[in-house]
Amino acid sequence: MKIVLRSIVIVFSLMLVACGGKEEKKKEGFSVDRAKTSEKTTEADAVTNGVSASERVDLDNKGVGPITSVTLSPEIDADMAKKGEEVYTQMCMACHRVDKKFIGPAPTGILKRRSPEWVMNMILNPEVMVKEDPLAKELMAEFNGAPMANQGLTEDQARNVLEFFRTLE
C-alpha cells in the first residue's frame, strides 16, 4: 500500500515538474493517457436512419400535452412575436440560443421540422414529453440527458413564443 502511495506521489511530482505549473498555458499535449476518440463520434443511440433526432422532420407528431390544435395565421403577428421574444429571452435563452446548438437545440427553422402543437407541448409539458413522446425522448439522449426545464409558461406565453419562432427562418 505504502509503495503504491509513494509511486502515486512520485508520478504527481513528475507531472507537476513536467507541466511547469507556472505562467504560459500553451496547449501542450497533456493528454498522455486520454486518447480521445475524437470530439464527436456519431451519436449512435440518437440516430434513426442516419438522421439525428434534432435533424429529423416530423410534421405530423403533435406531441403529448394540453395542445391538440394550433392554427397559424398566414401572416406573422408581429405583436405576438415581440411578446414571445421577451419571454424567450428571459425564460429560454439560458439553454436555447437562437441559431446555434447549446444546451438544447436552436429554435431557428424549428417549424420546418416540427408541428406547432409539438413545439408548444414541449414548452408546456416537458416532463411528460421526454417520457412519452418518442422523439422528445431521443432528443434528450442526443442532448446529453439534459432535461428540458418546465419554465411555467402560460399557454398564451407559449403561443407567443411559437409566433416568435416563426420569425426565425
Place this chain on the structure above:
Amino acid sequence: MKKYSFYLAAILGPILLLSACGNQNGKASSDGALASNNAEKVYVAPGEHDEFYAFMSGGYSGNVTVYGLPSGRMFKEIPVFSQFPTNGYGYSEETKPMLETSFGFIPADDSHHPDISQTNGELDGRWLFINGNNTPRIARIDLKTFETAEIIEVPNSAGNHSSSYITENSEYVVAGTRFSVPVPQRDMPIKDYKGNFKGALSFISVEPETGRMDIKFQLIMPGFNYDLSHPGRGKSHGWFFFTTYNTEEANTLLEVNASQNDKDFIAAVNWKKIEEYVENGGGTMVPANYAHNVYSDETHSATSTMKKEVLTVDPTKVPGAIFFMPTPKSPHGVDVSPSGDYIIGNGKLSADLTVFSFDKMIAAIEGKKFDGEAYGLPILKFEDVLGGTVKSGGLGPLHTEFDGEGNAYTTFFISSEVVKWKLGTWEVIDRKPTFYSVGHCMIPGGNSAKPFGKYLISLNKITKDRYLPTGPELEHSAQLYDISGDKMELLYDFPTHGEPHYAAAIPASILAPKSQKIYKLAENEHPFATKNVSEARVVREGNEVHVYMAMIRSHFTPDNIEGIKVGDKVYFHITNHEQDFDVPHGFMMIGQKNSGLLIMPGQTKTSVWEPMQEGVWPFYCTDFCSALHQEMQGYIRVSPAKSNIDISWSLGE
C-alpha cells in the same frame, strides 16, 4: 431540577412498576391489537399528507421547525433569529440586515413562543409570530413562503419572554419583558433594583393587510418579572393578562429570594383603554434605539432601519386600565379559555391551579374592591376574582391548553404529566405521564376561540432514555396524545430540534393550498438580478467585482471568469432561472469564509468571496439538481494583485 427528577424517578420508578398495570413507561403495550391501533393513528402512508402543520419554537437554535401531525415528520427548519448556513440566511448580503439590532449584527437567539395570526379569534394562517428572548425581538413569518418576513427589536426590554401572543384580530402582537431593567438603560448599582428597575410591556401593532409591525406603545410597569401572557378573547377581548413573579424585586439568588411571597400577580391590562389614551395624545415619546428589519419578496432583500423613539405609557396615568390579581406560587403560564370567561394561573410551585373569572374581575373592578395597591396600581381581592381551583394532585403546573369541548389540559413539570380537567366544575378527568418533565403542551388552535382538538403534544424538557443515546447531548422529546376520547391516549413519541418551548398548529387544509411554489422571475426586482442570460456579466469597480450570474439545469452563466485578483472582494449575485416547483440550485466557492447559498426558482442571492491565493478555483452547485448536476461547475482564475489581466467571462466558448 434534572437531579431531582432523576432521584424521583429512581424512587418512584420501581413503585410505579410494582403498582401500575402496564403502560406507565408509555412503551407500546404488549397488547398487540392496541399497539397496532395506535400505529394506525399516526401512520401517514407514503405519499399521503399530514392533517396538521405544527410550528415548534427552536429555543436556543433561534429558529422555528415545521412538523406534520400526527406523523411527527419534520418538514423544514425556518431560520429566524440565527444564521443558517443551510440556505445562507444571515450570511447572504440580502439577509444580513435581518439580524441587525441596536447591538449590531447578532447571529443567534433563543426563540420561544410561536403564535399564528387570528381573525375573530380563529386561526387565519397568514403569519406566524415568534419572540427572540435574549436580544429582545419579535419576528413575523410569512406562511405563504414559510420565510421570515420581518423582525422588530423591542427596546427597554430584556429577556423577551411573555411574548409573542396576539390579540383576537391580530391587532397587536404583545411582547413583555421577563427581566426588569433600568428604563432607560443607565449605569447604576444593581442593588438599587427595587423600585428603580422597570418592566416594559410592548404592544406592537400589526398592519391588517401587510402584517407590518410597529410599536404602538410600551407600558412601563413595576420592576417584576413578566413571565407569560395571553389575550382575552370573546367577552374578555380588549384585555391582556400577564403573569408576574419576583414581585419581591430581588436582584440576586432569585431561586430563593423570588419565592418569598405566597402570591405574585396576574396583571390584567385593558389595552383598549390604553390604545384610546394614546390615540388621544397620551403617553410620552422617549428616545430609543431599535432595529426594524423587513424582507421583500420582490427584491429578495432585507432592509434594516434604526428607529429612534418609542411611545411609553406610565400605567398610573391611565386609571382603570391595569389591575393586579394575586396568584399563588410564582405563576408561569396564564391561559384564557376559548370563550374568554376564565383566566387560568399556573402557579409553578403549587399543586393547584388558580382560575379567575372574568365576570368576577369586572364586578370587583366596578365595585372598587381593592386589596391595596402596588406602585399605584390597584390589587384586586383574591377571593373576589377567584372562579375556581383545580385540585389536581400534580406538582408544578406550567401551562394550560383547551380542546374546544369544555376541557382544559395542564402540564405539570415536577410530576411530569398532563392533567385533563373540566372548565366550570374543575374536576380532574384524566391524567397521563409524560417522558419526561413536560414544559408547555399544545393543541392545534388550543390558544384561540376555536381549538381544533384531536391531538395534544407535550413538549418535554428531559429526554434521557426515550431514544437511542447520542452521547451527552440529546434532542428534546415530544409525545403525541389522542385527546378525542374521554381519556387521553399516548400515540407516539418523537424528537424535536433545539428546545421547543411552545408550538402552534393549524389544519393543513388552511395552509397547504396557499403555500408558494416558486418566485416569478418576471417579478424579481432585485437590483443585482440577472433576469436575462444576455445580461450576465462581470463588472469591476475598484477592487470590488460584481458577478451577475444566472443558473439553470445544469450550468452557470458565466462559468469561466478571469481577471480576478488577490485582494478583490467578489460579489456573486446569482439568479435561479428555473420556474418549476422544487428546483433550487446551490452555490459554493472554494475557500469562501461564508456559507453557501441555496437559491429558490426565480430568486436572487448574493455571496461574497475574497480570493486569498492565486490560482484557478472552482465553484459548483451544491443541490443535486439534475442528472447533469455533477457537471454544474465553473472556474475562476485568480491572478496576482498587480496583474493587468482584464476581466473576462464566458460560457461554452
